[in-house]
Amino acid sequence: MDDTIRGIRIRRGGPADAPAVLTMLDSAVAWMNDRGNTEQWGTTPFSAQPARVEQVDRYLTENLPFLAEVDGTPAAAMVLGSGPDPRVPITPADEPERYVRLLVSDRRFAGRHLGSALLAHAVEETRRAGVRLLRVDCWAGGGGKLVAFYERQGFTSTETFRAGSWPGQVLAQRVG
Template sequence: MAITIRDGGHDDIPAILGMLDSCVEWLAGQGRTGQWGSKPLSENPKTVESVTRYMDEGDTYIAEVDGVPAATVSLTDAPGAYLAHLPAGEPERYIHWLASDRRFKGYGVGAALLAHAAEETRRAGISLLRVDCYAGDDGKLVRYYESNGFSRVEAFTVGDSEWPGQLLARRV
């Protein structure tokens, strides 16, 4: 099994949405609908707009396993508007929409993309890489980022939804 990482583009949006839908299906199958609900994200116009916007504002990467798109991540210079109250106070690169097709769970594609994001951040002359994630349920997602070199910065909730989030950072 060979993991390669390439630049993503608009032609990859259907594959990216498929990865997100795969995550929703996997999470819902475990009864964990707090993060992204139970309906395919590809059916939500706001999700499609968000994926496209972060691609246009930054850089999107696709991890392939033996030539098959398996995971994705986008990097921009800032978090989403819902975290405007938690500024970095210095230049940063920010991770959005890290997701993998769950057929590739355990292959290391997410970790490979996080390592690539750190290297791209360092290459850009920036030393701070941040990400936020769902912090509810069993906290596995927060621990996943910690296992990839990130440290907790601040817990938060999104708007009136009370969606529990965790901001994490990594020095590169």
């Protein structure tokens, strides 16, 4: 997919993109921490946590990863799975679904609407697969700003959950 209006190219990703995705995640952690958000993804860069590095490798190998590039530079990433990460304590869907397991952008590209472009791509991939349900979960803290972002993208809040002290929100979108 090419979004020529904004100069964004979305391509299929894979295991070779792990360094770029880790860089995006590290930049997001630093950006959040600079704004006082130490709860969403903690304070330690993903690249410095072996379990997080393994998680990224697993996501890029076992799921459908996509990267948004700006002028050939990986700027954002999304990973679609056939369901949520099994460690997330949410109610399973009673129908086939696509699930956004990861959505992150490199903060150097803030304001380019890369997350919106990737979510629109997720809708198309879900439709192309003949699946009618697209879900995502996200951090529900911070005044619900992230939840509101997903709602602006056409998702509807469904269930809340807690992973330890981490408040989460599941959102869903029907794909026609």
